[in-house]
Amino acid sequence: MKSARLTKYIIIASMPVLLVSCFSAKEYVQSDQAVIEDRAFRTDQLSQDSLTVAAVSWRTLFTDPILTQYIEQGLDNNMDIRVALQQIVAAEAYLKQGKAGYYPTFSANGRYTHQELSKNSPMGALVGSSQDQFELTGSLAWEADIWGKIRSNKRASEASYLQTVAAHHAVKSRLIANIASVYYQLLTVDEQISITKETIATRENSLETSKALKEAGGITQVAVKQTEAQLHTAEAILVDLNNQAYLLENTLSVLLGEMPKARERTVLDNQKISTELVVGVPMQLLSNRPDVMVAELELRKAFELTNVARSSFYPSLTLSATGGYQSLDIDQLFSANSLFANLVGGLAQPILNGRKIRTQYEVSKAQQEMASLNFKQSVLTASKEVSDAVYSFGTATEKIAIKEKEYEAYALATEYSQELLNNGLANYLEVLRAQENALNSSLDLANAKNRQLQSVVDLYEALGGGWN
DSSP states (O other), rough: OOHHHHHHHHHHHHHHHHHHHHOOOOOOOOOOOGOOOGGGGGOOOOOOSSSGGGSSSSHHHOOOOOHHHHHHHHHHHHHHHHHHHHHHHHHHHHHHHHHGSSSSSSEEEEEEEEOOOOOTTHHHHOOOOOEEEEEEOOOOOOOOOOHHHHHHHHHHHHHHHHHHHHHHHHHHHHHHHHHHHHHHHHHHHHHHHHHHHHHHEEEEEEEHHHHHHHHOOOSOOOHHHHHHHHHHHHHHHHHHHHHHHHHHHHHHHHHTTTTTOOOOOOOOGGGOOSSSSOOOOOTTHHHHOHHHHHHHHHHHHHHHHHHHHTTSSOOOOEEEEEEEESSSSSSGGSSGGGGGEEEEEEEOOOOTTHHHHHHHHHHHHHHHHHHHHHHHHHHHHHHHEEEHHHHHHHHHHHHHHHHHHHHHHHHHHHHHHHHHHHTTSOOOOHHHHHHHHHHHHHHHHHHHHHHHHHHHHHHHTTTTSSSS
């Protein structure tokens, strides 16, 4: 009999093991969408090794001492950075809660009850009209993780925590790029302001020369007014440039977490990028780009929450225990006769619940699919941004060389035409046209230099540089 009874118990005890093997939570496997091929970047500048500019510290990439000082200040004071850090603190609290899911819950309770009983009731006739009861109890409850529900919740909490860390990295990388970008724009506007001021001074001299030539009968009043109009055009450009510089200073101040004020800076010609701009192997994009990390971790979290929703279809096994002291007399509360204990084991299987479990499962599956699509989109966007930045750097470098030659030609044309005009051998319209072309070319050259610097910043951010 003992043998048969023991065999029966063994068979019953083995049933949960079989069920676990059939219905346990699935393991997350990185999606094929994470694979980035070489052709995604549309460039022949891919390295054959793991070197990438993203691994370079921003202190090494950006050599301007004032810019590096601003970046350090922004990382310390910027509001977005500080908000991201608090999000990490909150996510860490949820992570600790998820890890505690395996442990039983325990609660203690002290209670005093006073009852006024009817004398005509059976209880009132037995114990009297009133009754006092004192209790001091403790309750312990634990749920067995048969279907991996607690484990999946824990993994979802871990993914959520890592998301906030990656989001902080993304904010940091974006902040560094924004500070550098605004700083370079300021230097460009400063360069254009300097060019425009020189142009205004030159045109003021040209206006005086034109008035003298008119008095000598060399040109007409129309030519004088055309020269004057050119002067006012340059003055209007200067007003716009000063306004742009003022707004950029305010933008930079906000990025640094300070009230708007004037900002110190160097000059555009001092900006040198000595770091070799190597993209690295394509798969590094996943380990460097914080936004791609965030998207993949969101997919992982959605996957684990789908496991949780799936496990709700199956029965839950719970164990609970309650014990303590209970007495009608407080003096006897802690005596051995006041002790009591209850132990309950339960197996609950949902059957009809208004379709809540089915709905939650279908919603979690849809959210998982949305997370998968968002992850794929983030990979596509990342590859596009790298491709754009690499190509833009090449074209900006090429354009600088062309614009330098263009400016030299226009500058000489302006000089020659002015000399010819002074000697009565040229039309004043040729001088005006040459001066206008020279100004536009010099402004475009400054923009081309800025575009080259901006493409470096864009590439650094596109590769996920700055946060590590």
